[in-house]
Amino acid sequence: MEKFRGVDYYGIEGLLSDDERMIRDAVRDWVEAEFLPIVAEHHRAGTFPVQLFPKLGELGVFGATLKGYGCAGLNNVAYGLIMQELERGDSGLRSAASVQSGLVMHPIYAYGSEEQKDRWLPVLATGEKIGCFGLTEPDHGSDPGSMKTRARRSGDGYVLNGTKLWITNGSVADVAVVWAKEDDGEIYGFLVERGTPGFSTLDIHGKFSMRASITSELAFQDCRIPLANKLPNVKGLRGPLGCLNQARYGIAWGAVGGAMACYDWALQYAQQRIQFGKPIAAFQLVQQKLVWMITEITKAQLLVLQLGRLKDAGSLRPQQVSMAKMNNVQIALDTARLARDILGAAGIVDEHPIIRHMLNLETVNTYEGTHDIHALIIGRDITGVDAFGIGS
Amino acid sequence: MKILVAVKQVPDTATQVKISSDPKAIDTAGITWIVSPYDEFAIEEALRIKEKRGQGEVVAVTLGPDRAKETLRSALAMGCDRAIHVNDPALANADTMTTARALAAVVKQEAPQLVLCGRQAIDDDAGAVGAQLAEVLGWPCASWIMEETIDADAKTVRVGRQVEGGLEVFDIPLPAVLSAQKGLNEPRYPTLKGIMGAKKKEIKDVKASDLGLSSITPELSITALEALPARPPGRIIPGDVKDAVKELVRSLREDAKAI
Ligand SMILES: Cc1cc2nc3c(=O)[nH]c(=O)nc-3n(C[C@H](O)[C@H](O)[C@H](O)COP(=O)(O)OP(=O)(O)OC[C@H]3O[C@@H](n4cnc5c(N)ncnc54)[C@H](O)[C@@H]3O)c2cc1C
Numbered sequence: 001m002e003k004f005r006g007v008d009y010y011g012i013e014g015l016l017s018d019d020e021r022m023i024r025d026a027v028r029d030w031v032e033a034e035f036l037p038i039v040a041e042h043h044r045a046g047t048f049p050v051q052l053f054p055k056l057g058e059l060g061v062f063g064a065t066l067k068g069y070g071c072a073g074l075n076n077v078a079y080g081l082i083m084q085e086l087e088r089g090d091s092g093l094r095s096a097a098s099v100q101s102g103l104v105m106h107p108i109y110a111y112g113s114e115e116q117k118d119r120w121l122p123v124l125a126t127g128e129k130i131g132c133f134g135l136t137e138p139d140h141g142s143d144p145g146s147m148k149t150r151a152r153r154s155g156d157g158y159v160l161n162g163t164k165l166w167i168t169n170g171s172v173a174d175v176a177v178v179w180a181k182e183d184d185g186e187i188y189g190f191l192v193e194r195g196t197p198g199f200s201t202l203d204i205h206g207k208f209s210m211r212a213s214i215t216s217e218l219a220f221q222d223c224r225i226p227l228a229n230k231l232p233n234v235k236g237l238r239g240p241l242g243c244l245n246q247a248r249y250g251i252a253w254g255a256v257g258g259a260m261a262c263y264d265w266a267l268q269y270a271q272q273r274i275q276f277g278k279p280i281a282a283f284q285l286v287q288q289k290l291v292w293m294i295t296e297i298t299k300a301q302l303l304v305l306q307l308g309r310l311k312d313a314g315s316l317r318p319q320q321v322s323m324a325k326m327n328n329v330q331i332a333l334d335t336a337r338l339a340r341d342i343l344g345a346a347g348i349v350d351e352h353p354i355i356r357h358m359l360n361l362e363t364v365n366t367y368e369g370t371h372d373i374h375a376l377i378i379g380r381d382i383t384g385v386d387a388f389g390i391g392s
Numbered sequence: 393m394k395i396l397v398a399v400k401q402v403p404d405t406a407t408q409v410k411i412s413s414d415p416k417a418i419d420t421a422g423i424t425w426i427v428s429p430y431d432e433f434a435i436e437e438a439l440r441i442k443e444k445r446g447q448g449e450v451v452a453v454t455l456g457p458d459r460a461k462e463t464l465r466s467a468l469a470m471g472c473d474r475a476i477h478v479n480d481p482a483l484a485n486a487d488t489m490t491t492a493r494a495l496a497a498v499v500k501q502e503a504p505q506l507v508l509c510g511r512q513a514i515d516d517d518a519g520a521v522g523a524q525l526a527e528v529l530g531w532p533c534a535s536w537i538m539e540e541t542i543d544a545d546a547k548t549v550r551v552g553r554q555v556e557g558g559l560e561v562f563d564i565p566l567p568a569v570l571s572a573q574k575g576l577n578e579p580r581y582p583t584l585k586g587i588m589g590a591k592k593k594e595i596k597d598v599k600a601s602d603l604g605l606s607s608i609t610p611e612l613s614i615t616a617l618e619a620l621p622a623r624p625p626g627r628i629i630p631g632d633v634k635d636a637v638k639e640l641v642r643s644l645r646e647d648a649k650a651i
Contacts, residue, residue, distance in 0.1 A: 003406040005424065022465065022587045030581050060584030072584040082584070 001268045004032070004088070007260040009298045015305060016077070023074065024081040030059055031089040039090050040350045042212040046205065048092055049212075050130070050172055057127025061086070061097050063105035069121035071105075077308035080253035084304075087254030088261045091360035092213030094254040099168045100124060102247035104131030104177050107189055110242065111234035116191065120175060132173035134164035134218050135240045141166075142373050143388075144179070145237050149220065151180040151190060157227050158190065160198070160220040166367070170216025171201040177231075178218070179240045189231035189239050198223030209363040211356075245318050248368045249311065252324035253304045255332035255364060256297065258357045262332075263293045265354060266339035269346070280342070289338045296331040303327060319381040326374035333361040393448040393546045395438040396502055397472065398495055398509040398521070399431040401456050401463040405514065416614045427463045430510025432470075432579040433572035438508050439471045440577060441542060449473045453498050455483060455491050461595060468590035469582030475593070476502075480600040487612040492524035497603035499529060505546055507569045511536045522571035532564045536573040542566070 006013075006028075013021065034055060042049055056062060063071040065079045074082075079101075087094035105124050108116055123129040140147045149162025160180055170176070176192045176199075192199055202217045231239070267290055270281035280286050307324045310316040336358035340347040347354050365371050380386050403409060404424040412419035427435075435452065442448040452467035454460050455478040464475035478494050486494065499507060507526075512519030519535075526533030538559060539552040549566055552559035554573050582590075600608065629636045629643070644650045 005406065018462075018465070019587060019591065022462075022469065022582070023584055026469070026582050026584065026587060058583060059581060060586075064584055072588055074584060074588065078584075 001265060004028070004261070004264055007264055007294070007297055008301075009294050010302070012298075012301050012305060016081075020075075020078045020081060023078045024085055027059065027061065027082050027085040028088070030055075031085055031093070035089045035093055039093075039212055039353075039356070042092075043090070043350060043356050044211075046207065046211045048096060048169070048172075048214050052093075053096075053127035053130055055127070056097060057125060062100045062125050062127060063109070063121065064101065066105060066109055066121070066125075069109075069117065070125045071121070075308075076249070076311040077305065080250065080304055080308045083250040083253040084257035084260070087257035089257075090212050090356065091254065091258060091364055092210050094250070094257070095168050095210065095213050098247045098250045098254070099133055100127075100131055102250055103133035103243045104175070106246045107133075107177050107231060107234070107239065107243050108191070111189060111231040111239060113228070113232050115228065116231070120191070124175075129174040130169055130172050132167050132169045132176045132216075132218075133243065134167050134170070134176050134178040135244075136164060136166050138163055138165045142370060144240060145187070147179065147181060147187070149178070149180040151182050151188060151230075153182070154224070158225050158230065160190065160192065160223040160225065162220050164218040164220075166204070167201075167216050167218050168210075169214050170218050171203050172214055176218060177243075178220070186235050187237055187239060188235060190225060191229040191231070192220070192223065192225055193229075196223055196225060209359040211359075241318075244368055245321055248321050248325045249307065251364060251368055252307060252321065252328045255325075255328040255361070256300050256304060258361055258364070259293070259297050259300065259328075259332035259335040262336045262339035262354050262357050263290070263297055265352060266290065266293070266342040269343055269352075273344075286342060289342060293335045293338060296335065300324075300328045300331050317381075319378055322369065322374040322377040325369065326371050326378070329361060329364050330371055333358070333365055336361050393441070393445060393506065393542070394502070394504040395441060395448065395450050395506045395508060396499060396504040397431070397434050397438045397450060397452050397467065398507065398525070399435065399452055399454050399463055399467055400428045400510075400513040400515070401425045401454065401460040402428045402513050402515040405429070411617045411619060415616045418617065425459060425462060427466050428510050428513040428515070430512060430514070430572055430574065432510075433574065433576045434508040434510050434570075435467050435470055435472065436577045436579040437540065437572060438506075439580070441506070441540075445542075445546075451476060451502060451504065453478065453495065455479075455486060455494055457484065464595050465587075465590055466582060468593045468595070469586040470580060471586060473593065475595045476598055477595055478598045478600075478603070480598075482600045482608055483605075485610070485614075486608075487610040488518050488520040489524055489611040490608055491521050492528050494600070494603055494605060495521070495525050496528040497605060498598070499525070501603070505567045506542075506549070507531075507567070509569070509571050511571045511573050519571075522569055526569035529567075529569070531568050533569040533571075534562055534564055535571040537570050538573055538575050540570060540576075 060072040061082050064074045067073045108120050135144050137147050151158045151160050174194050178190045178192050198221045200219045204215045271279050273280045303324050339354045340358050376387050404426045407423050410419045438450045450472045452472040453476040454463050509522045523533050534551045534553050536554045537551045538554050542549045548563050550563050552561050629639050
């Protein structure tokens, strides 16, 4: 296949600034040179190339929208384009960057003390240190408000008890942002460092999705942390949801990257694969699939671009992020499935990137609020009726 | 120490170059433009020299139309301090000698102690500008360098240039022109901070008249561009291996006259 040259049917390129384009291209080149040559082997082995953390840090992708602390201070459209390009490589790569930026650096930046910011943000920005975000629990996924993990005041600190599950980068993280309830029943965020007694991790194996990404369980058993490790400036579900809103924004862009990768590959394949004496691209049914893909990708691109402009203007509403996350991941997943179909048997082997994206996007559909949960968020917004707790 | 790096914008390596309706030019529609890869080695080396010495200035220069500014922005994003864009319709079809003369005029104004460039631009592969520039300036030149070390007081540079089967090592007095071969270094990626920082750096626009180039007379002119002839299809020799090998040898000897 020829080198990826981007997917732009509607001249959307022209809606980007020079800086935004250059940033996208820099990340695209990086992914092409540093990541794509090794992704298949990591996908097979079920490992994430952790050695890329400092390299991603050097490139400047971690906390790229933050000001100060060695961060690049980019706008949100540029940040979105970075996520798009990383996920064009692999959802696991984008996840690593999403977690580090949106779910770890963002809460420290937005809710942390000055000491917490000074200590963690510079080293998370360079990729010297890795972070993870622990919200989901074995029995509490879509409904994190009913979490069981507890933080009890005791002496000059807190004692954590509970389990977090499905935590990206859990076992390689130097610091975990853990959400737990205090005795007042409110949710607070805590920074737990690797090696703290009572804190252990276990990796989840047997994944068919996000194989090139580490997913772990975090266990806290009478884990004592100092008072200074509590994020002082946020209380309640608002804290983790504020983080998820950042990360979901990145996912909405990332999904476009995954879809672009599958479309570009399937198009080239269809033009080269000969059956019945013709390239399969010459058959109407195959064209129909490719046309559906490019149309949906174009719509998704416009959706996130406007989303980014709203975010940069400061007028973004979380429900708008839900719409983009819901829609873009769905069309990316459908694009990947169609691309898989177009490649025939070739579509099931990792010599081609399609099945890897397709399987990854199953996770992307689920995490950070499932597709249906986002539908409920938008539904509540437009009808004024909450359908989450129905029947309860 | 001040270093000037000459860079050129060229079509992306993946581009399928087509000849335009004007048979002396290529069709530039839809081309993605990049910094010529050998020039990236030159930029990287200049930045390393500056970093190693702890001080200095790296100035990127290009000759080209408006779009060539992107190349300078990439150079600035990698870390060059400022840039000069020789942008004049009168130089639109500059041949290598004209380019060398224009660059020489820039060098005279800037007075760097070293000029670095790529061993060739990957568009026309002429590989002439570096040596011609040195000639116009009356400076020494080493082409296709694989390594360099500049002495502490920046009087001479020791270079290793690639020759068949080894390195040829020279000591060259500065100022000099050096052209970079692949392997000289591993160019850095422009970082996102670098890209943002590049916005604040100066790109000076320069016309032929600013360089005192009054009459521009190219030494070369293009008569025509021709596409490569289509490759004849391959031939599969069927049958038993023994017979097939015989036929292959016969065909190589008699039809292709290759052996
Ligand atoms: C690879 C991977 C990485 C992850 N990384 C992280 C991480 O780093 N940190 C973290 O905290 N979490 C992480 N997660 C967890 C993820 O966010 C949760 O899986 C997600 O929130 C869904 O929760 P659940 O799996 O418990 O599904 P459930 O909540 O049990 O949902 C199951 C199904 O029920 C549906 N459903 C639930 N409630 C409703 C309702 N009210 N109405 C209609 N339908 C409903 C859902 O849409 C879904 O289809 C990760 C997950 C994966 C797979």
